[in-house]
Amino acid sequence: MTDLSVKFCGVKFNNPLVLASGILGLTAASWRNVVKNGAGGITTKSLWLAEHIGHENPVIIANEHYMLNAVGLPDAGIEKAEEEIGKYLGWRLHAPLIANIVAGSVGDFGKLAEKIARMKPHLIEVNISCPNVEGELGKPFACVAGDSAKVTATVKKSLARAHAKIPITVKLSPNVENIVEIARACVDSGADALTVMNSVGPGMAINIETRSPILSNKCGGLTGPALKPLAVKYIYDIHRALPKTPIIGLGGVMTGADAIEMMMAGATLVGIGTGVYYRGVEIFKKVVEEMHVWCKKNGVKKIEDIIGTAK
């Protein structure tokens, strides 16, 4: 059997597949259910410092071609985070927990990171790239290299102050023209790793009988299997520019072959979110099995050997 385990910023994962933030990510019980279905690690729904109301329904629409979502990052705030993270870690499952955090200001990112760090998740994912949440400039932080760097530096500083040695990964947006420049700015400001990529767009779908945009937020993040080439290209470019920075690659992964493609582009961990819609929560077991079959057929002993080997 091929060894599918990987090390990510010193944290061991039994297989490289992690649940993407925002899918089945609200409660410890739900995280455990996803681990039971084969995930190597879990990313929480984006956590805020305080309660944050999401958008009215409809918030998610999908067909055989794509999914559009504008859930609006709803969250009950820090107390609930503490309950759920504590509960999950208490079960001592072998699937590391990545706490995804989001904030409306650079300062809040620092405060939130510090509080979350106390709960000792294995990693913190800094979500500066949600297409529906805008920073001061009316654009997500991830769209401006300077903002991305400032958030990264602030989070690292507040973790250092709290003597928390939890690695952070900064989640980048695909909706930029200079993703390598932004990636470099984050790494130079202390990011231990990068998560590539958040949803594309935003896009819009209109119901033609009622002539109304369907999502209550009118537009939303675009995801699905057709967006994978964008993620592969970004991971490929970023890995070449920053070969030493580990990457969580995600965006349209549906099969074992997709996960292997993403790892060859340069990803160490591979996220799956919208894939749960197309193949059910069992997708993690299915993809792990498909990776085993491919590795056996192609003589790959350790999955880590294929990382970044695309020509």
Next chain:
Amino acid sequence: MTDLSVKFCGVKFNNPLVLASGILGLTAASWRNVVKNGAGGITTKSLWLAEHIGHENPVIIANEHYMLNAVGLPDAGIEKAEEEIGKYLGWRLHAPLIANIVAGSVGDFGKLAEKIARMKPHLIEVNISCPNVEGELGKPFACVAGDSAKVTATVKKSLARAHAKIPITVKLSPNVENIVEIARACVDSGADALTVMNSVGPGMAINIETRSPILSNKCGGLTGPALKPLAVKYIYDIHRALPKTPIIGLGGVMTGADAIEMMMAGATLVGIGTGVYYRGVEIFKKVVEEMHVWCKKNGVKKIEDIIGTAK
């Protein structure tokens, strides 16, 4: 029967469906074949001033989720354009011809526009947005408002000098963060219309057995039904900002409902390119038929009545 005819910059189209540039667009005979299959108008493959070699094969790969192309804008230059455009117009078909032009410098755009104008196509589409062709800044003109404006102004000036009253539409790229700003810059510099949008990305696909990017150009423009929400969103935003500027809307249109959705977002003409892959060249007849059925069921007498009516 619903009246599907539309007027675009004074040019009458029997139905709003036009062949997108780059698909079956090399020869007059091919354009006529597409018209025979129901298209209301034809856009030529991008035309250069002089011969331009494209990329080696593979240049187009596609599966049920998406298409990636890096054909590399091959063209035989102005003499061939003259032959084919002259031949097509000589057949007096009722489907207007949109000559799509591309150049590597602002000056060449002007020269090319003037020469093409002499052939009297019905419209000129200025392609400043091919993801695989970069201007001086290493980015397509369409990615910089200033460049887009300069090209537009230069083309308008050279057409005026040649006393050619051919309307021009500027083709925008989706790979920007400020498409409305760029649209406005083009219209302020004289663009009579806008074509929204070119392919997304570029993206990459890697063959995992040989660990090689499949396209000879490694990456290419991403198209397919899943990209439609991006086009709908851009058209929706641009139409609200510039309600008087007619739009050729394209990007992932596969069905009558898609075309209607795009018109409700704000498009007057609807382009179809990758749809020929998923539904064959007969897609034009099929979509026209589907639009008739929908209009009848929903009491729409004239298709122009639905343009820009999305809430």
Next chain:
Amino acid sequence: MNNFPNSVRIKKIVKLTPLVNAYTFDYPKRAKPGQFVNIWVPGVGENPMSIAFDDGKSYTLAIAAVGNTTKELAKKRVGNYIGIRGPYGTNFSWKRGQKIAMLAGGYGTAPLYFAAYLASRENCKIDFFLGGRSREHLLFSDKIKRLKNTRFFPATDDGSCGFNGRNVPCWEIQLAKGEKYDLIMACGPELMEKAVSDIAHAKKIPAQISVERYMKCGFGICGNCCVDDIGIPTCKNGPVMDNKLVRKIKEFGVYHRDSVGRRIYLMKDLTKL
């Protein structure tokens, strides 16, 4: 795989009770009792609604006007468009000829009426315990009465119709008289369902219970409807669940989560749990 709303024109609107209207519209997909659809009122909102009836061509939904989406819906006329997607979730199931006790409350009556209509035609014997505030709030009572093989046990808080009290005690009287049931079905307020779950568990009678949680997607992605501690989404692995599974739901009858995932306790004093 298409989870976009289908625009359907309302064909018929019937006022069932002061609060509840029955909306009928043609729909291309068939449904089973217990399943639900998301009903979208453009520009206002979208909410899950059980299917009250499927006649093979059209659906009927029984919708109480309680908040801003359902109140907006109540203004709609026949011929207006609404958006429907689904059917979603699991359904009640039974075997030919079974003796079934159905405990229904509030709009929970809708799916159980639909089940009773079908099961009574497969010569199941049905005891239908319908609870509600008062006579006028008993949903579909006339239709239930007309079903063959069906004994109708209305129960009203104010005694204006049938048993004066809740439907569960009314059912317990039958149990005490020695009535034997092969299957129990419950759909209505959670505390009523909790009581049914406990009794069925104690008496080892198979039971199916409709577990409803705050829903957003309706197809197992957003996670808002996941229940502690088994963590499964009730929109996909429910709403109708076997009582054996319901017994594993720690939060059942205790709390649910609102639209930001915060715990909301059914009864204040249960917060210590």
Next chain:
Amino acid sequence: MNNFPNSVRIKKIVKLTPLVNAYTFDYPKRAKPGQFVNIWVPGVGENPMSIAFDDGKSYTLAIAAVGNTTKELAKKRVGNYIGIRGPYGTNFSWKRGQKIAMLAGGYGTAPLYFAAYLASRENCKIDFFLGGRSREHLLFSDKIKRLKNTRFFPATDDGSCGFNGRNVPCWEIQLAKGEKYDLIMACGPELMEKAVSDIAHAKKIPAQISVERYMKCGFGICGNCCVDDIGIPTCKNGPVMDNKLVRKIKEFGVYHRDSVGRRIYLMKDLTKL
């Protein structure tokens, strides 16, 4: 609908002629004679190649090493990966028992050998007119000889094997002797095919001809292989076309278009046309 290359390992390589190697590999889809695949040599290029044989499990292609992709391919060993997508395009077809004349030249022999192999087993009577420069350049001649119901008429420019001259004049001798054919198939250099098309048309004998053009996608999108003046793509509506359609192709035997769409004339003096 999947037009990504499949990575296949070369199973067998056989040198057929000084220029042509036969490559065999397992492939999950079945092919008909006249259809082609795109063969991809990673990092080098991709080109269309007719299927020389499909034994129900693997394909065999007969590839002449002429340019940089095919020369790079010639360096490949058994066990190496190559990329294959397809099969694309139309195929030769016949009815049981027909008397068929096959005119083959160069690598065009491959699809016609495949057709002869199958048709001869449906007791068609085949006259196979195989043309080539010299004996050693005649592709599959030993295999063709061994086919039942098949008369083999080799024709070499240098007379080193069979008729001393081109295969069309050799065929015309048979026609002059009163040979009657129900069907003609032609695949090889365009001028040879043009001659066959003219004769078949004049004698009103049904004919199928493989029209090859410079190809990029192989599935009817890029337009590079569209022929004047009917404008249809030969990768999708061909390569095998009925002679009635071929007669409408103004450019057939006159010119084709290169990779930038420029007209390339087969014979200099035809440019006036």
